[in-house]
Amino acid sequence: MNADMNAGEKPGMAIMISGTGSNMDAIISATRRGLLAARTVLVVSDRPDAPGLKKARTKGIKTLAVPYEKGVPREKAESAIIGAIKAERAEWVVLAGFMKLLTPNFIQAFRNRIVNIHPALLPSFPGAHAIRDALAARADITGVTVHMVDELMDHGTIIAQEEVAILPGDTEESLAARIHATEHKLYPRTLQQLFHEDF
Ligand code: GRF
Numbered sequence: 001m002n003a004d005m006n007a008g009e010k011p012g013m014a015i016m017i018s019g020t021g022s023n024m025d026a027i028i029s030a031t032r033r034g035l036l037a038a039r040t041v042l043v044v045s046d047r048p049d050a051p052g053l054k055k056a057r058t059k060g061i062k063t064l065a066v067p068y069e070k071g072v073p074r075e076k077a078e079s080a081i082i083g084a085i086k087a088e089r090a091e092w093v094v095l096a097g098f099m100k101l102l103t104p105n106f107i108q109a110f111r112n113r114i115v116n117i118h119p120a121l122l123p124s125f126p127g128a129h130a131i132r133d134a135l136a137a138r139a140d141i142t143g144v145t146v147h148m149v150d151e152l153m154d155h156g157t158i159i160a161q162e163e164v165a166i167l168p169g170d171t172e173e174s175l176a177a178r179i180h181a182t183e184h185k186l187y188p189r190t191l192q193q194l195f196h197e198d199f
Contacts, residue, residue, distance in 0.1 A: 011195050012041040014090040016081075016098035021052015022180060023096035023117060023187050028059055030188030038195055041088040044081055046100050062088070068100060078106045085110070094191065095149065099128065104151050114149035115194065117187050119179045121145060121161055126154035131176050134166065141165055142175070144182050146190040160190040 010031075015024045024043060030036035043056035048065035056063050064084050068077045077100075085093060086109075095116040107114065120130035121143040127133065134142035143163040150156040164178050 010037050010039045011091040012039050012089055013092045013094045013191075014042040014044060014085040014088060015040055015056075015094045015096050016044045017050055017052040017096050018045060018047050018099040019050055019052060019097050021050065021055050021096065023183055024052050025055055026184035027094065027096065027188050027191065028056070028061065030192075036188045036192045036195075038092070038191065041090050042084060044084065044098075046077065046098070052097075074100065074103050075105050078103060082106060082109045092191075092195065096187070101153060102149065107149065107151050112148060115159070115191065116147055116149045116154070116156075117183055118145045118147065118154050119176070119183065121163065122147060122154055122158060131179060132172050135170065135172060135175060139166055142179070144179060144186050146187060159194060160186060162186050 015027060017024050027036065028040050031038055031040060040061050043053060043061055043063045045053050045063070045065050046068050048067060053063045053065060064081070066077045066080045068074060091113060093110045093114040095114065102114070118126070118130060120126070120134055121141070122145040125133045125142065131142070141163050143161055145158055146160045147158045148156040162182050164175070164182050166175060
C-alpha cells in the first residue's frame with residue numbers, strides 16, 4: 001500500500017488506452033462491484049477516436065485525448081499526460097492496451113506505479129502481435145501477464161500470469177477471445193492485490 005494513503009482509502013488510478021478498452025471496462029466494473037477498491041480518476045488515450053474513451057465518458061469518468069504528433073518527440077504528448085495524471089492525484093497508472101511506448105521520462109515520473117497487461121506469458125512473445133506470434137510459433141500454451149513497467153518494452157517485474165491453452169484449429173480471433181476473457185478477470189484481481197496487499 002502507498003505509504004501516503006490512509007487505511008481504507010481507495011487509491012486513484014489513471015487508465016491509459018488506445019482502442020476498445022475492454023480491460024478498462026472490466027477494471028471499472030470491478031471497482032463498481034466492490035471487487036477492486038480503487039477509483040478511476042482519469043482515462044487517457046493517444047487516440048481521440050478510441051472507442052474506450054466514449055465508454056468511459058458514458059460511465060461518467062473524466063477522459064483526456066492526447067494525440068501524438070508525427071515528427072514531434074513523444075515527450076511532448078507525455079508531458080501533457082503526466083500533468084493531467086498528477087493534477088488528478090492518481091497514485092497508479094494502469095496501461096490497458098496503450099500502444100505507444102513510454103519514454104524514460106514518463107517511467108521516471110511514476111516509477112514503480114505503472115502496471116501493464118500483455119496477452120502472452122512474458123518473456124515469451126513481447127510486442128504488439130503477441131497472440132498472432134504465439135499461433136505462428138505453434139505454441140501449445142500462451143497466456144496473460146500483468147507486470148510492472150520499466151524502460152524496456154513489455155518488461156519489468158512480473159506480478160501475475162495465467163496460462164491459456166492454444167487449441168487445435170484456433171484462429172487469432174478464437175484465441176484472442178479466450179485471452180481477453182482471462183485478462184478481464186486477472187487484471188482487476190491482480191490490481192486489488194497490488195494496491196492492498198504486500199508483494
Ligand atoms: C489487451 O489484449 C492487452 O493485453 C493488450 O492490449 C489489448 C487491449 O484490449 N495490451 P482492450 O482495449 O482492453 O480491449
